[in-house]
Amino acid sequence: RFQLTAVVPENWLAISNMPVKSETKIDQGKEVRFGTTPPMASYLNVFVAGELDSIETQSGGVQIRVITTKGKAEWGRYALESSAKILQYYNDYFGVPYPLPKLDQIAVPGGFGGAMENWGGITYFESVLLFDPEKSSDNTKHDIFAVIAHEMAHMWFGDLVTMAWWDNLWLNEGFASWMGTKCTAHFNPQWEVWLRKNVPRDPARRVGIAKEQAMEGDARSTTHSVQQPIVTEAEASSAFDDITYKKGQSFIRMLESFLGEDVFRDGIRRYIAAHKYSNSTTADLWNALAEASGKPVGEIAASWTEQPGFPVVKVKRGDNGNISLSQERFTINFKNAPPLRWKIPLTYSVAGQAPTSLLMTNKTAELKNIPADRALKLNINGTGNYRVEYDGSSWNLLLKLLANLSVEDRINLLSDAWALVQANRAALSLYLGLVEKLPSSTELAEREQVINVFDFINRLLIGHPEREKFQGYARSLLRPSFDALGWDPKAGESANAGNLRASLIAALGDLNDPEIVSGCRERFQKYLANPKSLPPDLRRPMFAVVARYADETTWNKLHELGLKTTSIEEKQNYYDALAGAIDPKLAKKTLPIALTAELPTSRALFLVSKVARQSEHPDIAWVFAAANMKALLAKADALAANSYAPSLFTFFSESARANELKAYAKANLPASSAREVVKAVDEVEFRSEFKQRLTPQLIAWIDNRPSLQ
Template sequence: MNKPATHVRRALLRRLATAIGLLLTMAAGAQAEQTFSFDRTPGKLPKTVVPLHYAIELRPDITSLALPGVETVDIEVREATAQLTLNAVNTTFTDVTIDDSAQRAEVATDATAQTATLTFAKPLAAGRHKLRIVFAAQINKFGTGLFSVDYPTRTGIKRMISSKLEPADARRIFPCWDEPSFKASFALTVVIPRNLLAVGNMPVTDEEPVAGDLKKVAFAPTPKMSSYLFVLAVGELERVTADAGGVTVGVVTTEGKGGQGRFALDSAVKLLAYYNDYFGVKYPLPKLDLIAVPGGFGGAMENWGGITFFESRLLFDPAISAETARRGIFAIIAHEMAHMWFGDLVTMAWWDNLWLNEGFASWMATKASEQFYPEWQGWLNGYGAKQFAMTLDARRTSHPVQQPIADHSEAVTAFDAITYNKGQALIRMLETYLGEQAFRDGIRKYMAAHAYSNSTTADLWQALESSGGKTITGIAASFTEQDGVPLVVAEADCVGAAQRLTLRQDRFVIAPANDPPLPARNWQIPVAVGPSHGKPFDEILLKKSTNIPAGACGDAIKVNLGDVGYFRVEYGPKNRAALLNAFPQMQVADRLNVVTDSWALVQAGRAEAPSYLALLDALDAGDHRAVWDQVISTFATLDRLSRGRTERPVIQAYARARLRPVFDRIGWDGAGSGDDDTALLRASLISTLGDLGDAAIVAEAKRRFAAFADDPNSLPTALRDAVTHVVGVTADRATYDQLLALARNSTATNERLRYYLAAASARDAELARATLALTLTGELPDTIVTGMINAVASAGEQPQLAWDFVRTNFDTLLARQGPNFRDQFVPNFMTNFTDEAHAAELAAFAPSQSTTGGRVMVARSVQAIAISADLAARVLPAADDWIRAHKP
C-alpha cells in the first residue's frame, strides 16, 4: 500500500507531472509534423476532429461492475462542424457539453459501428475546444475493455480488475477516438477503495482520501500514445521494484506472490538496458510495470508503462514450475518490452501494418534470448513458429503480411501466425541479407524519425536502405505485399567432373487436390547455397531462375544453408540422394530444414509419405531436440488424422517404435540442470508416447502420479505437466475427481491450469460430459473455459460431444466469453474435424458469419478442414502400406 502524500508533496508532484506531460507532448508534436501524414491514414472515423489530451476520472465499482466516469477532452477542430463522431460501446451518455458552456450535444449511438455521433446546435469553429462527457460504461466479465477477475486465495475468493484494449476496446471504458493514428496524452484519476492499489501507464502523482472508505488516485499524464495502450489495474496488489538506469521497473502481483516475480524483474532490468542501446532511443517513461493478472485473458498486452500478463506467463515459482518455464517467461517479457519501441513509441498508422508491431517484437524477443541465453538456442528451438506460418501461408486463405483491414472485427483476425511468425522470419532474413550492424543502424534511424508518431512499412524500408547500402524494397515488398510461400526447386547436372545447380522458383501450395490452382507469384529471394557442411557460395538473389557452379559432380549441395530463408526447397533425385548420404555431417539447423521441408512436400502433394518416413531412418536417436520435436509434431498430426480409421493402430505402433529409442536413451530421470533441451524433450516424449498408447509409459506415469499424491516432492517439477497429462488422458472417475480436487485446492494459476486441463483430456465420454458441464458452473476462470472445451475435443477425442455442447449452450457461452467466442473460438474449434459435413456445418453457422472478421475466420477453418480431409485420404493409406512392408 502507498501512504497518502503530504500537501506539499502533492503540489510538487502535480507540477512535475504537468511539466513532464508538456515536454513529452511538445516533443511528440514536433516529430509528428516532420514524419507523419495523418490525413492519408486509413480508418473509420472522420479526421475533422482530433483529440489532443484526455483528462479522465473513473469510479469503478468492483462489486457491481458499474463504471461511471467523466472526461474532458482537449480537441482540435480542423474545419467547422456541428457533428463529431467517436467510438463507444455499451456506454450511456449522461451529459455532453463543449467549452464549459450550456451548449449540449445530442448523442446518437450505432452499436454495429461502435460509434457515437455528437450533434451540437451550433457548428464548432475551427480551432481548439474542450469536450466534456459524463458517461457510464461497464466492467466486463470477459477479457476485453475493463474486466473483472475472481481468483482463489487461502482466505477466500478475491476480485481485481484489469484492462485489455487491443485492437479496439478502449471504447468499452471511455468514449474516445479509438484508432491508432489518433494519438493523444491521457491523464487518469480513479476513485477506489482505500485498501486497493491502482496501477496505470504512469506513476501516481497524488493520492488522497475521499468520502467513505474511498481514495482518489491521480496519475501523471502519458506522452502521446494510441488509445489501445491505455492501462488500468486495481486490486489487493503488491509491487516489487528495481532501478534500471533511472527508470523504476516493477512487478505487480496479487498479495503474497511478489517473490515469484523476481526472475521477471531481473529480466526486465537487463532487457531495458539492452533495448535502450539497440534502438538508440531510451525508454522515455519514468516507470515500467509488469502486471500479473490471474485470469481474464491468456497472453500479455504491451500497454505503455504497464504491461499486463496472464499470471502464469510472468511468475516463476520453483516449487511448482519446471526450470524450463523461465524460457517462456523471458520470451514473453522480451516480446512485450520490445513493443515499448515497436508499437508504443512508434505505432503503425492502421491495423494493415500490424506486422510492424508484432513481427518486430517477435524477432526482437528471439534476438534478446540469443543475447542473454545462447544455450537456449532460440532460433533453432523456435523453428516451429516459422513452420506454422509457412503452413498457413501456403493455403488459399492466406493473406499478405501487409493486408487491408476494413474494421475492428477484421483487425482481430490479423493477430495470427502470418503477422507474428512470418513477420519475424522476414525480418531475420532481411537482417541477414543487410548485415547486423547496417540493419541496426536503419532501425535506429527509423525510431528517431517516427518517435511519438505513426509509420508505415514504406518508412521502415526507407530507413533500412539508407543505412544498409543495399536495395531491399523489392525483396521486402515481394514478401510483405503478396501472400504465399516461395518454393525453390534445385536440380543438379554434371558436365564432366563439374556439377552445376539450377535453381528456379515456384509457388508452394497446400490445397485439396480438386481445388483450382492458385495464381503464380514471383519473389526476390535471398538464397544461401553451398556444401552441406560448409560455407555458402556467393550471395544469390533469386528472381526467377539461375544456374550456378556447384562443386564436383556428386557433391552434396544444400539450399537455404542455416535455415534463415523464408521458402521451401524441393531437390531433384540426385541432390536428395547426395544430401541423405551427407545427412549426419550437416549442421543441426540444416538437418532440421531437410526434415521439415520433406514433410511439407508431402502435405503439398509434391512427395509421397514413404519418402518422409524413409528419411526418419537417417535420424539418430541422439539428434537434437528440435529435429525430434518436428518428428513428434508430424506423428501427432498423423495420429489425429487417423482417428476412427483402420490405419491408426499401424501408425501408432510405428510412431512408438521410432520414438521409444529416443526416450530410452534419455530415460525418466536425468542428471542435467533441469533447464536444458533434454528436459524439454523428455517431457514432450512422455506426453506423446502416452497419447500413442505406450503401455509402459502410461503405467509409469500412473505410478509416479500416485507417489506424487502421497509426497508432492517425489515428482520433479520438470515432469509434472507431462505425467499429469498422461494420467488425465487415461483417467477413470476416481483419477478425474482427484485431478479436479488438486485444481480446486491450488491458488497458483499455472498449477490450476495443469490439473483442470488434464481432467478435460479424459477420453472417457462420461467424464468429458462432466467437464463440459463444469464450464457452465462458474467454477472455472473464464480464461480457460474455451481451452477446456477444446481439450475435450482434441486431447479427449470427443469433438462431436463438445460441438453439440457448444451449439446447445451457445448463447450462455457467448454472453460469458464475449464476441471472440463467436468470431474466433468457434471457427478454430471446428478444425478438430476432418470431414466435409462439418465444414459445411461451420459454413452454415450463422453467428460466426455476423461480422467480417468472423467470415474471414470461418473461411480459413473451412479450408483447413478440407486440407485435413485431403491429407488423410492421400497420406494415411500410403503410410500404412509402407509401414507394413517396412516392419520397423
C-alpha cells in the same frame, strides 16, 4: 499527451502509465493524479487498481515493478530480474533509452488472456508473468521471459513509434515477435528459441516452430499479405494472427540475415530516431534500412509483405556441373493459385565449401561448377522463408551427409520434406526415410519436429483400423531417445534434456506405449503421497497420460487436485489433463466445467477446444458447444468470438463436416466470422483429402519395415 486521475478506495494501489504525481484524501477514498505522458496513442492508456502487492528494482535510472494480487509478489521475482536485463539490452540495441521514468509489469488474474503493451504499465495474464520455483516448470520460465521480451520490445516498436493505421499492425507485432525472440536467444542460448515449438494463434494451425506455423497457413487459399487493408473492427481483430506475428517475424529475421546484424541495427536506430513520439508506415522502415545498407530493401520487401504466400525453390542438377534453380508459389490444398514471384535472399552451401548467398530476382537462376558428388544445401540453418524441393540425386547426397549437418539444417530438411508431402509434391517415403536416417540423439528441437508430425498423423487416423500399426511404428522411432534419457533427471543435464523427456512421455503416452502408461500411473501414486517426488517439468505430461486412460475414480482425484491447488500452473495442468480423457463418459463430464467459475474466464472457454482435440471426441465437444454457445461466447472477446465455433471443426477429418459448418455458420454466425469459417472449412477439407492420400502410403511403408514384421 494524457494527464489521468483515478478515484479509488484509500487502501488500494492505483497504477497508470506514469508515476503518481499526487494523492488527495477525499470522502470516497483518495484521488490519485498521475504525471503527464509523452505524446502517445490513446490505446496505450492503462488503469489498474486494487489491493495489490509489489516488488521493485532499478535499471538505468528506471523504476521497475512487478505488481500482483495479495500474496503473490515473490512469484514475480524471476520476471523482475528478467525485466531489468531486457531493459538494458533494448536501451543499447535501439540507441534510444527507455523514455519513461518507470515500468510496471502487472499480473492480472481472471479472464484476461495474454499481454498488452500499455506504455509504462504492461498487463499480463498471471501464468505468463509469475513463476513459483517449487511448482513451475522450466518451460514456464522460458514462456515468461519470451512474453516479457516481446512486450518490452513494444515500448519502442509500437509505443515510442506507433503504426499509422492497423494495416501496419505487422510492424508492431512482427517486429516485437522477432525482437523478443532475438533478445531471449541472446540471454538464453541453451533454449534454442528459434527452433522451439509454440502454440499457434490460429486454432486451425498446429503446434510447431513459429516460422513453420506461419508457412503452414500462408500456403493455403485463406492466407493474406502481411500488410493488408483494414477498414472494419472485425478486420482489425482478425489481423492478430500467425501471418501478422510469425510471418512478419520470419521475414524480418531473413532480412536481418541478408543485410547483416550490424547494418540492420543501424537501420533500426535510424528509424527509431526519425519517428519517435510519432507515427510511421512500413515504407519508413524500408527507407531507413535502405539508407543503412545501400540496398533496395523496399523492392525486396514488397514481394514478402505486399503479396500473400511464399515460394518453393526447385533444385535440378545437370550433367555439366551446373544446377538450375527455379521458383514458383508453394501451396497446399489451393488449386489454381495465382502465380507470384519473389526476390529471394538465398543462402546455400556445397559440402566442403563455405556458405554463400544469392539474391534470386528472376524466376530462374543457375549455380555453376558444382561437383556431381557434392551435396548442395539451400537455406542455411533454415533462416529463409521459403521451401526447397530437391531433385532425387540432390536428396540422396543430402541423406548421406545428414549426420554432419547442423541440427538447424536437419530440422529445415525435415520441415521441407513434410510440407512437400502435404502439398502432394513428394511421397510420404521422403519424410519417413529422412526420419529413419537421423543420427541417434536427444536433440530437443529435432525430436519435437518428428513428435509434432507423428501427433498429427496419430490424430488424423482416429477410428482407422490401421492406427494401432502406425502407433507401433512411431513408438519404435521415439523410444530410443526416451531410453537414452530415462525417467529421472540426471545431475548436470541441460534444461532441454528435461523438456525432451517431458515431450517424449506425452508423445509416447498418446501413442499408447504400455511401459510409459504404467510408469506414469506408478509415479502419479507416489506424487499423491509426496508431491515433491515428481519434478515440476514432468507433472504436466504425466498428469496428461494418467488422465488420458483414467477411470472415473482417477478423473475425480485429478479434478479434486485442480480445485484445491493455489498454483496457477498446476491448476492449468490438472484441467488440461482432464480434457484429454478418452473415455466418452469422462469427456462429457469435463465439458460442463467450461460453464463454471472453476477456471479463469478465457481458460474456461478453451477447455472445450482442448476436449475436442485431446480426448479424440470432437463430435462430443461440438454437440456440447452448439447447445451452450451463448453461454460460452459470453466468456469471449471479439477475436475469440469470431473464431470459436469454426475452430471446433478443425479437429474433424471428414469432408461432410465442412458442409455442416457452412450450414451452421449461415444460420447462426455473424458476418464477422466469415473469414474464420472459410479457414476452418479449408482445414477440414485438407484433412479429409490428406487422410485418404496418406494412409495407403503409410501402411505400405510400415509393412515394408523388416524390424516390424
